[in-house]
Amino acid sequence: MKKRIAGLLGVAILLLNIGCPVAYLEGETSVLRFSEIAWMGTPVSANDEWMELYNSGPDALDLTGWTIQNAAGSLHAVLSGAIPAGGYFLLERTDDTSAPDAPADFIYTGSLKNEGESLSLFDPAGQTVDFIDGWHAGDNTTKATMERVDFHLPGTDPTAWGTSSGTGTPRQPNSVGGAAEEPAEEPIQNPAEPDVPPAPDPTPSSENPVADDLPDATEISIALTDAADDDGAPFAVYLFPSLINEIMVNPFGSDEQGEWVEFYNPSAAPVDLGGWYLDDAEGGSKPYAIPPGTVVAPGSYLVLRAPTVFLSFKNSADIVRLLSPEKEVKETVTYADAKENQAYAKNAQGIFVWVSSATPGSANRFPAPPRSYEKGMLVFYSALPNPDGPDEGKEAVTLLNRFSSAIDLSGWKLEDAQGHAYVFTEGQIPSSSEYTVRQDVFEFVLNNSDESIRLFDPAGNAMDEMGWAESLPEQVIYNFYFLPAELHAFVTQVVDGDTFKVNFESREITVRLIGVDTPETVHPKKAVEAFGHEASAYLKQFLFGKNVILQFDDNRVDKYGCLLAYAYSDSGFANQLVVQNGYGRAYTLFPFRFREEFVQLEAEAKAAGLGLWAKPEVAAMAEEETEESAENHIEELITDPAVAAEEKPADISTCLSPYLKIDAILPNPKKNEGVEFIRLANTGTEKTCLEGWKLDDVLGGGSKPFLIKNGAMEGGATRTFRKQETKLALNNSDDCVFLIDPAGDIADQLCYGKTHAGETFTHFGSDYTPPVRASSAKTAAAKSKTSPKPDTLALVSTLPRQTTVGTIQKIDEGEEKIYLSLGNEIIPIAYAESPVDISMAKSLIDLAHPVIVDYYSGETNQLLGLSQAPTFSCPAVPAATATQIPYLLLALVLLGHLGYWFRRRNRIG
16 A cells, blocks of 8 residues: 555656756756857958857756856856757857857857957856866967867867867857767766675776776876787876865764765776775774775766765864775875865865865866956946935945946955955946945945045955045045046036036036135135135136036045046136136145146236236235145035034034933844844934944943944934944843943943844833933943843833735835735835844845745834745746646646545545
């Protein structure tokens, strides 16, 4: 009965799986290779480059996510489409005319160099599948392509390639070699556990010679005798560095069940390891005797696994050794700090490295090397370090792709002057496009003054840098160093005699004339200076409403983010004319190209009594102006004087407030669902500044206190500080959070005992009655406090808690809500004050599939947790065809019989 039920179940499962497509699986040996490269173009045009892939396997391959790129970064193609078994895939550059005799399967952009070039093929996991380190064949004069002669040899082997007899055979068998015409044999599969093949005839024949000894620890020699030669000569000697190819010493779960050692025989003859020993370091486990007749076939793998082979390799550090039958050490692999479930694999250079993709029984696979880029491809476009209101989550950095094709952001790094860094894990910027990343993603704070940021490519090369000395609220700071030496723009406004605005890429940019300083007219704290209106009117007649040419010096941006330029219009050189005609002074605080000329022009204007030098009283005022005061022109750019009047308080004690309190803390977030946070609340009705306030956990010890350097909170507002910003590591039990005011006194504290994952703590009943402020004399006593006060806290649980499974219809970042779809019902759930970091959740959870949502239900639902709902499915397939429907019906019938047998058995029982 059990056998019958098992058989029916097996047949049903087999039938239900009909139609699931064959996909490329990580760990398999790829059968996809470069077949032909027209790196030199065609007789029609050198730009008509094309290339061809060949699938030597027995199944069609889905190419979605496969990537081709060259070393220079000028070609980066993310493929789509499919290639049939034994078929070709043609890629043409720019359009479908590069290979006019065959239709393209894929169009790419980018170019190949004729010299010093390389080409890589990566699978969807980023593993290198094929690599060509140079053009080993092909002819640039005749435009004969480079064709693969032998698909079994690596792309780096010159003998694997030949020059075509014509100008190429796109989507057809190659004109030389012909190795691609028949699919390659399927790779040799390792036997079942313990992966030791059955013993052959103990006396090897001359047709199957074996190696019976390893002469030293680094080299194996195998003598092959030609059986047809009676005297046993001549013979060939094959040399290779080692047999140990890959090891797993720290698997998931039990080491006693998961350890293994892989051998690889790259020679043309079998290697007999029978009677040899596998061992760990001297004095460790007892050596394992490899059974007689254990043979590693040519080009094949042998895997010895636990528990049949168990040597108790140490995870901290150990040695894997291969010993001869006489127990002489012939080969060793030494490792340290074994990473969990990572294999220690030998690369093409014979060096062992840790890899995340273990491949027992098949070729080792390594991540693609980090891609290098050329400077100027991806640059900073702008930064917003000082958004209006609280900065948290609103700061932003914008990148600009100046390359001719899209750039994948994976692996790029953004870093500030303090060393805080963010590494991009995803994202793509189309050609000539911008990409903005906000603070809630990069999760560090940009200082409003004396700050700089740097950009690194995936290989760690510094690509761009920008900085600023000061930033106004809502001021976008542009990086103008990527601009060409000359820029054409249209003047939209003249601010005063040395400052104007231009339209640049649909944005208004403020430009300051280099080497010029004119009297003030728009300073909110100063009266209009003598001759100021005249200077403004003079510049206006030359520039307003005109197209200008802007040229630059070494310094392109002043410390306030203005573009420094020389301006030329149809009326002449504006900077020169202003000084020459006495409408401004030569500004000599910093060096510039025309410094000596402008100083001479100013002297001549003074002598001639031109402009502001015409009247003695005006000239005297101009002479009294110092170079330092001339530099303070920041207010000229402000249209609202009230903004300029709002300065930082001279006395930090003015930021003291009895109404700033700890609103809530999350010390123990659920895994992958949130981050530790401390939330403050302004319980009063007036705005209070945050400068000088501190957050701490253990007074006088524990983490370093977090100092809030800027920002303010409106009455009734809250602000969340996450662990990434504060660097405060809250204990999961028995800890306190202290809020310390600018005077150094404890303004509030919240302590807790034992926690559960995802619990948010706050004061009893959200009671914000200010406690008696600790005096300075009591501060020392407060610092000695070590035990928490459980009566000062409570878990927020007054609302009913709901957990449900649904799909995310939308995430509205403006409203800070997610919209959960439950059948025909849409439920809005707020996450503004949630312990869940939505940006992190979006990177960890596939929101296109069902999710588990944990929330407090009420008038405004509050998000508590978000995780992926488990799914069980085969790979996506087209809808069942008419030929598949009978099989599906038969499967249902068999499942019905299965249910019948179960019911009958239960009745009999």
